[in-house]
Each structure stands twice: as C-alpha cells, then as structure tokens.
Amino acid sequence: MSRTCPRSPFRTAALAGTAVLAAAALTACSGGSGAAKADEKGAKPDTRISVNLSGKQAEAGEPVRVTLAEGRLQQVTVTDSKGATLTGTVAADGRSWTSARKAAPGTAYTVEARDTDGGTATADFATAAPDKVNKLTLAPGKNTTVGIAHPLSVVFDHPVKNKAEVEKHLKVTTSNNTVGSWGWMRDWSGKDRVDWRPKAYWKPGTKVTLNADLNGVDSGAAGGWFVRDYTTTVTIGKNQLVKVDLDNHRLKLLRDGAEVKDVPMSGGTPGGDKASWRGKTVLMSKEGTINMRSETVGLGDAYDKMVDYSMRLTWSGMYAHAAPWNAAYMGNANKSSGCIGMDTPDARWVYDQVQVGDPFEVTGDDAKGTQALNNGYGEWNLSWAEWQAKSALR
Numbered sequence: 001m002s003r004t005c006p007r008s009p010f011r012t013a014a015l016a017g018t019a020v021l022a023a024a025a026l027t028a029c030s031g032g033s034g035a036a037k038a039d040e041k042g043a044k045p046d047t048r049i050s051v052n053l054s055g056k057q058a059e060a061g062e063p064v065r066v067t068l069a070e071g072r073l074q075q076v077t078v079t080d081s082k083g084a085t086l087t088g089t090v091a092a093d094g095r096s097w098t099s100a101r102k103a104a105p106g107t108a109y110t111v112e113a114r115d116t117d118g119g120t121a122t123a124d125f126a127t128a129a130p131d132k133v134n135k136l137t138l139a140p141g142k143n144t145t146v147g148i149a150h151p152l153s154v155v156f157d158h159p160v161k162n163k164a165e166v167e168k169h170l171k172v173t174t175s176n177n178t179v180g181s182w183g184w185m186r187d188w189s190g191k192d193r194v195d196w197r198p199k200a201y202w203k204p205g206t207k208v209t210l211n212a213d214l215n216g217v218d219s220g221a222a223g224g225w226f227v228r229d230y231t232t233t234v235t236i237g238k239n240q241l242v243k244v245d246l247d248n249h250r251l252k253l254l255r256d257g258a259e260v261k262d263v264p265m266s267g268g269t270p271g272g273d274k275a276s277w278r279g280k281t282v283l284m285s286k287e288g289t290i291n292m293r294s295e296t297v298g299l300g301d302a303y304d305k306m307v308d309y310s311m312r313l314t315w316s317g318m319y320a321h322a323a324p325w326n327a328a329y330m331g332n333a334n335k336s337s338g339c340i341g342m343d344t345p346d347a348r349w350v351y352d353q354v355q356v357g358d359p360f361e362v363t364g365d366d367a368k369g370t371q372a373l374n375n376g377y378g379e380w381n382l383s384w385a386e387w388q389a390k391s392a393l394r
Contacts, residue, residue, distance in 0.1 A: 161220025246364025264331025
C-alpha cells in the first residue's frame with residue numbers, strides 16, 4: 001500500500017555562516033539505507049541540507065558546496081539569474097555536491113537539490129558586487145581566418161597578479177591536437193598580456209577555439225574580478241610566409257614552401273634609430289592608406305606622408321608599404337626610416353596576397369637588433385623552451 005510523504009514549508013536558519021534548510025521534501029519516504037527513522041506517531045523527521053554560501057552578500061570566488069545531513073544526493077542544480085548553471089559532482093558517499101566552477105561576484109543563485117528518494121529542496125543566495133571588474137581583449141577576432149604565425153593573444157584591462165589561476169581557466173582546443181603553450185608578458189601598451197603560441201607554425205586549415213572561462217575568477221590585487229566568460233574561434237589560412245633579406249634588399253613571398261614572387265625593396269637606414277628590426281615578426285594588420293608621421297616613432301620631423309598599402313609589423317611603427325619616393329634604392333640600398341619599402345605595383349601585389357598572421361622573417365646585418373617580444377607578436381624569436389618558461393604554470 002502506498003502512502004504520501006508529509007510535506008511542510010522549508011525553514012531557513014543561519015548556522016556558523018552556513019545556510020541550513022530543514023526540508024520535509026527531502027524526507028526519505030521509502031525503506032533502505034537512506035531512510036530516516038519514524039517517530040512514535042509514524043512521521044519522518046526533516047532531512048537537512050546546508051549550502052556553504054548564504055545571504056545576499058556571500059563571498060564570491062568559492063565553489064558552491066551542498067551537504068545532505070541524511071540519505072544520498074542524486075542531483076544538484078545551481079542556476080544564476082541569467083539561466084546559466086554551475087555544473088558539479090556528487091561525492092562518492094552521496095552526502096555532498098561541489099560545483100566545478102566558483103560563484104561569480106554580483107550574482108544571484110538558486111540551488112535545487114534532489115535526493116535518491118525523489119525529495120527536493122531549494123535555497124537561494126547572492127554574492128556581493130565586485131569592487132572592480134577586469135575585462136580583456138582577444139585577438140584574433142571571432143570567426144576570422146589568419147596566417148600560420150598568429151598567436152592567440154589576450155590583453156587585460158587591469159593587472160593580473162593571480163596569473164596561474166587565470167591561466168588555468170584559458171582553454172585552447174584545436175582540430176588536430178596542436179601542441180602549444182601560454183606565455184606572459186607586459187604588452188606594448190603597458191598592460192598584462194598572455195599569448196598562446198604553437199610549438200611550430202600552425203598547419204593550414206586548423207580550427208582553433210579559445211574558451212576563457214573566467215567568470216568568478218579573481219585577478220588579484222588592483223585587478224578586480226572577471227564577471228563573464230569569453231570565447232573566440234579562428235581558422236588558419238594559407239601556408240605562406242614572407243622572407244625579407246635586408247643585406248640583399250629583396251622580399252620574397254613563399255606559399256606551400258615554393259617561391260611565388262621576389263621583389264626588390266629598401267629597408268631601414270643602418271647604423272642608428274632608422275634601421276629595421278630583424279627576426280620573425282607577424283603581420284598584425286593591413287591598414288591600407290595611412291598618415292605616417294616621424295614624431296610618433298621618435299624621429300623628429302623627418303617625414304609626414306600619406307602611405308599606400310601599409311602592412312603593420314610592429315607596435316613601434318615598422319611597416320611594409322609602398323615607397324615610390326625611394327625607388328632609386330629598391331634592390332640596392334637600405335635608405336628608409338625603418339620600414340620595408342617597395343615600388344607601388346610590388347607593394348600592391350604583396351598587400352593583396354598576404355594574410356593577417358603571416359610571418360615576416362627578416363634577416364640581415366643591416367638591422368638595429370631583434371624585435372622585442374611585446375613589440376607586436378615577437379614570440380617566434382624565442383626557442384620553444386624559452387617560450388614554455390613564460391607560462392605561469394611551469
């Protein structure tokens with residue numbers, strides 16, 4: 001003969017900072033190891049669950065833990081006010097559940113628990129609003145196609161002191177199990193930055209996804225909390241690279257390992273600040289026609305020109321572009337103010353062929369040194385071991 005379980009309203013109380021629920025709905029109503037003992041009137045006592053976070057100003061950055069006083073938990077669901085859920089795991093003994101992620105600041109949550117006898121209970125709490133919020137900028141942009149040298153790059157609005165904790169929440173997945181590593185640096189802008197670089201150039205056609213599951217992560221002193229997750233997905237395009245030989249004044253485009261075109265060029269004037277940087281750099285952007293002014297790169301009033309087919313290689317102002325005013329030096333001398341100059345038809349052709357993310361490998365003695373790590377994407381100038389050492393998890 002079946003019988004109906006007694007039901008009564010939930011009662012909440014504060015007990016040593018823990019929200020405690022007395023829930024008749026969680027009373028075990030069938031026999032077995034989880035059953036509660038009946039009193040002399042045949043009624044079952046309330047089964048109690050506790051949640052480690054309670055009230056309206058709970059501390060963020062902690063996993064949600066739900067504990068059952070008697071019986072075994074079957075399922076716990078924690079949902080925020082926007083409908084997102086915190087997944088978690090029931091312990092082997094069935095007495096507790098812990099969320100996989102931490103509670104985010106400034107967020108209201110509802111906890112729903114179900115035991116193995118079918119009883120349910122709910123609880124509510126909210127976390128305190130953050131004093132400061134940290135945000136980030138991702139590159140490449142979402143759903144873009146880039147060249148074989150483009151790293152995944154994350155620049156943070158505020159300082160990141162808890163680098164290891166943040167890095168744990170940055171997850172890269174690829175369509176072909178590409179090996180890579182994160183590396184931390186100070187961006188050219190002065191902000192904290194972390195890039196993910198493959199061990200070798202990407203394979204064409206690779207699909208890459210970055211999930212920055214940062215909601216509820218504290219970036220540390222002066223940095224603030226992250227209050228959302230981020231994601232970006234990119235595809236690796238054609239297998240091509242540009243080789244720039246400063247000493248022989250030539251620029252070559254290679255595709256799938258074969259030379260496609262060889263054009264004369266003129267690099268930066270050697271022996272001073274106007275010399276070009278050498279090393280493996282990455283095409284950051286194709287900017288078309290732009291105004292280049294020498295005072296923006298610390299060269300006084302040397303020039304102020306509108307420049308066509310401009311391709312940015314560094315933050316410090318090194319470009320490849322059309323330089324018809326330097327036509328007499330193309331192929332025989334380096335006489336620019338630091339950029340890689342070509343005749344206009346050649347610059348137009350190169351501009352049309354290259355992709356953002358293509359490597360430009362600049363060699364030669366007529367340089368002022370190797371491009372710095374943070375001056376654009378300079379990570380390819382480090383060995384694999386040197387790059388791995390820049391991870392906060394090493």
